[in-house]
Amino acid sequence: MVVGPDASISDQVPVGQPPAEAEGPQKAIEGRSLGQIAWRRLKRDKAAMAGGIVIILLILIAIFAPLIVNAWGYDPNSFHQETMDPATQAPTSTFPFGSFDPKHLMGVEPPFGRDIFSRVLYGARISLLIAFLATLLSVIIGATLGVIAGYLGGWVDWVISRAMDLFLAFPILVFAIALAGVIPDKAFGLSGDTLRIVLLIFIIGFFNWGYMARIVRGQTLSLREREFVDAARSLGARSGYILRKELLPNLVAPILIYATLLIPTNILFEAGLSFLGVGIRPPTATWGGMLSEAVRYYTMPHFMFWPGLAIFITVLAFNLFGDGLRDALDPKTR
Amino acid sequence: MTESTAGESVATQTPTKEALLSAQGLQKHFPITKGLLKRQVAAVKAVDGIDFDVYKGETLGLVGESGCGKSTTGRLITRLAEPTAGKIMFDGKDISHLGTGAMRPFRRDMQMIFQDPFSSLNPRHTVGTIVGAPFHIQGVKTPHGVKRAVQDLLKLVGLNPEHYNRYPHEFSGGQRQRIGIARTLALKPKLIIADEPVSALDVSIQAQVVNLLEDLQNELGLTYVVIAHDLSVVRHISDRVAVMYLGKIVEIADRESLYSNPRHPYTVALMSAVPVPNPRRREANQRQRVLLTGDVPSPIDPPTGCRFRTRCWKAQDICATTEPPLVVREGDAPGHQTACHFPVADNEEVAGRTAAA
Numbered sequence: 001m002v003v004g005p006d007a008s009i010s011d012q013v014p015v016g017q018p019p020a021e022a023e024g025p026q027k028a029i030e031g032r033s034l035g036q037i038a039w040r041r042l043k044r045d046k047a048a049m050a051g052g053i054v055i056i057l058l059i060l061i062a063i064f065a066p067l068i069v070n071a072w073g074y075d076p077n078s079f080h081q082e083t084m085d086p087a088t089q090a091p092t093s094t095f096p097f098g099s100f101d102p103k104h105l106m107g108v109e110p111p112f113g114r115d116i117f118s119r120v121l122y123g124a125r126i127s128l129l130i131a132f133l134a135t136l137l138s139v140i141i142g143a144t145l146g147v148i149a150g151y152l153g154g155w156v157d158w159v160i161s162r163a164m165d166l167f168l169a170f171p172i173l174v175f176a177i178a179l180a181g182v183i184p185d186k187a188f189g190l191s192g193d194t195l196r197i198v199l200l201i202f203i204i205g206f207f208n209w210g211y212m213a214r215i216v217r218g219q220t221l222s223l224r225e226r227e228f229v230d231a232a233r234s235l236g237a238r239s240g241y242i243l244r245k246e247l248l249p250n251l252v253a254p255i256l257i258y259a260t261l262l263i264p265t266n267i268l269f270e271a272g273l274s275f276l277g278v279g280i281r282p283p284t285a286t287w288g289g290m291l292s293e294a295v296r297y298y299t300m301p302h303f304m305f306w307p308g309l310a311i312f313i314t315v316l317a318f319n320l321f322g323d324g325l326r327d328a329l330d331p332k333t334r
Numbered sequence: 335m336t337e338s339t340a341g342e343s344v345a346t347q348t349p350t351k352e353a354l355l356s357a358q359g360l361q362k363h364f365p366i367t368k369g370l371l372k373r374q375v376a377a378v379k380a381v382d383g384i385d386f387d388v389y390k391g392e393t394l395g396l397v398g399e400s401g402c403g404k405s406t407t408g409r410l411i412t413r414l415a416e417p418t419a420g421k422i423m424f425d426g427k428d429i430s431h432l433g434t435g436a437m438r439p440f441r442r443d444m445q446m447i448f449q450d451p452f453s454s455l456n457p458r459h460t461v462g463t464i465v466g467a468p469f470h471i472q473g474v475k476t477p478h479g480v481k482r483a484v485q486d487l488l489k490l491v492g493l494n495p496e497h498y499n500r501y502p503h504e505f506s507g508g509q510r511q512r513i514g515i516a517r518t519l520a521l522k523p524k525l526i527i528a529d530e531p532v533s534a535l536d537v538s539i540q541a542q543v544v545n546l547l548e549d550l551q552n553e554l555g556l557t558y559v560v561i562a563h564d565l566s567v568v569r570h571i572s573d574r575v576a577v578m579y580l581g582k583i584v585e586i587a588d589r590e591s592l593y594s595n596p597r598h599p600y601t602v603a604l605m606s607a608v609p610v611p612n613p614r615r616r617e618a619n620q621r622q623r624v625l626l627t628g629d630v631p632s633p634i635d636p637p638t639g640c641r642f643r644t645r646c647w648k649a650q651d652i653c654a655t656t657e658p659p660l661v662v663r664e665g666d667a668p669g670h671q672t673a674c675h676f677p678v679a680d681n682e683e684v685a686g687r688t689a690a691a
């Protein structure tokens with residue numbers, strides 16, 4: 001049997017008799033869910049699969065960065081003054097592009113000679129951690145409010161929709177810069193990097209739920225009109241049951257799609273904040289922070305190249321995967 | 335109107351004329367609001383005061399053009415919508431304004447078959463989950479477990495019980511409609527409202543599904559309200575037929591009486607409708623009807639007096655001023671009620687006849 005809309009079985013069946021199995025040899029009758037079908041489509045999409053593999057590698061790198069660096073490189077914050085020319089404060093490396101030194105794979109940073117390779121690996125931890133958790137926060141707030149607005153309608157919908165408009169129109173970058181700029185050194189029992197990471201997650205996540213809410217609300221509005229919701233109601237189902245059992249399973253796909261597309265946006269956002277010096281503070285390694293320091297050494301492009309490449313690959317991988325996921329889950333939107 | 339003698343149940347072998355469901359002055363107005371404060375500026379009078387009974391064991395056909403309020407009527411009597419006015423009696427109890435909780439026990443006894451088999455089944459659920467949902471929602475225990483009960487139901491509607499784990503998209507329209515029917519039968523209801531149960535299906539499949547509904551009625555002693563936009567669809571299975579126009583019932587009669595002696599001009603017009611080979615819902619509007627020209631007026635501001643007068647070839651002055659009551663007209667069988675000042679007489683030469691284009 002072929003997968004697709006024409007996979008249905010013939011209708012020409014006499015009343016009162018089970019339909020004849022016109023599908024050749026009898027096999028175990030196991031239905032294929034829409035999820036399984038989407039997975040098959042996704043597997044055929046090379047770009048999306050490449051994106052997915054890169055994402056998995058990135059996650060592994062982020063998790064095991066300390067181990068990799070221990071086995072293979074140098075601590076991201078230790079200085080290697082011996083690699084620097086004391087007079088010019090430029091790396092003395094004779095390797096092409098200042099990189100590809102077996103000791104310092106991506107070269108070293110002026111002026112202290114920190115190892116770029118290990119800083120890029122450690123930067124992945126911060127980037128992915130903030131992007132994932134901020135996205136999760138947006139999804140939780142956005143999906144919950146979107147479902148409530150779409151399902152209940154009326155004044156509840158009105159209030160949530162206006163809040164949505166407000167957040168979507170909010171100059172979030174300006175606000176984030178202002179807010180991140182005044183983060184104290186100690187608050188909520190947290191301090192230093194931990195505090196900044198937590199606050200960045202909250203700022204990015206909290207101001208990004210509008211888009212997710214809008215999508216989920218729209219989907220809920222159209223799902224609510226579907227007759228299977230009426231069918232459940234005519235069986236006596238309560239709102240909680242309808243939300244959980246009838247609507248939510250149909251909302252997983254759009255939520256997943258837009259979450260995957262929100263992650264790269266958040267990675268760029270975090271990089272932007274760190275670049276501007278209001279994100280995670282140096283000396284902690286972040287991609288945005290590395291770029292910002294590299295600007296001062298524009299004559300040595302490799303210094304800027306590696307963190308830039310890391311951002312580029314990560315964002316591209318998530319976008320490819322997200323687009324593939326959308327096509328696989330919802331072929332109509334292609 | 336027949337007096338409902340519920341409770342006494344005099345043992346009679348012939349079909350009793352006991353009303354299982356009774357609608358009295360039933361009304362549904364959808365408010366049209368404007369501005370921030372949701373001020374009501376008008377209302378869509380989807381159903382505007384209708385009375386009818388559904389007797390135990392019978393099939394009542396409900397017919398009318400698109401937009402005349404058939405679905406709304408169905409949703410009112412299954413209490414998916416709340417009536418603006420009027421009363422719905424089910425099994426002798428007033429259910430007009432019961433809330434979700436209070437309605438729950440009644441829901442076992444009345445179920446709805448939906449028009450669109452592609453929208454009435456949740457695409458993320460297996461057939462087993464869909465047909466088993468009534469047991470879960472109503473907390474009904476089944477002697478041999480839900481799976482057995484579902485498989486029995488699938489057999490009953492002519493589906494392979496092995497398809498338990500399949501998903502709706504793996505079935506054709508006709509089979510999906512059978513799945514929907516299996517779901518409505520799960521709780522052994524007394525009354526089933528079928529809203530255009532076959533209009534979304536291919537013509538070749540329609541008869542099969544109609545036959546299935548009939549077989550099930552004989553087997554399980556069901557009472558049906560079957561909604562259709564075409565008199566020919568319900569002719570076969572109805573015991574009585576009600577014709578609706580713009581939120582009103584304009585004629586109601588036994589099948590024989592209605593088809594052999596239609597009295598309301600609208601019924602006559604509907605009957606002369608030229609059937610088109612593909613009666614899919616979307617084509618319904620484009621159908622050529624002999625006699626029936628012009629559009630259905632807006633239910634927001636329906637014509638005064640008789641609502642059909644803007645399209646009626648017999649209309650006179652009184653039709654614009656006085657609304658004709660739905661009563662038995664001279665010479666008609668008892669129970670054959672018509673809402674028209676000048677009912678069409680037998681062998682009447684119908685003026686204004688235009689050829690089907």
Ligand SMILES: Nc1ncnc2c1ncn2[C@@H]1O[C@H](COP(=O)(O)OP(=O)(O)OP(=O)(O)O)[C@@H](O)[C@H]1O
Pocket residue numbers: 364378379380398399400401402403404405406407563633
């Ligand atoms: N929820 C609603 N809000 C506002 N108007 C509505 C609503 N539901 C139905 N209507 C209007 O009420 C009228 C009757 O609609 P209804 O669906 O009952 O017609 P119908 O006879 O079932 O037509 P069809 O053959 O197209 O299904 C229509 O004019 C429709 O636009």
Ligand code: SF4
Pocket residue numbers: 598599600640641642643644646647648649650653658673674675676677
């Ligand atoms: S009452 Fe008048 S307008 Fe209405 S159907 Fe009868 S003749 Fe026509």
Ligand SMILES: [Mg+2]
Pocket residue numbers: 404405406529
């Ligand atoms: Mg309808």
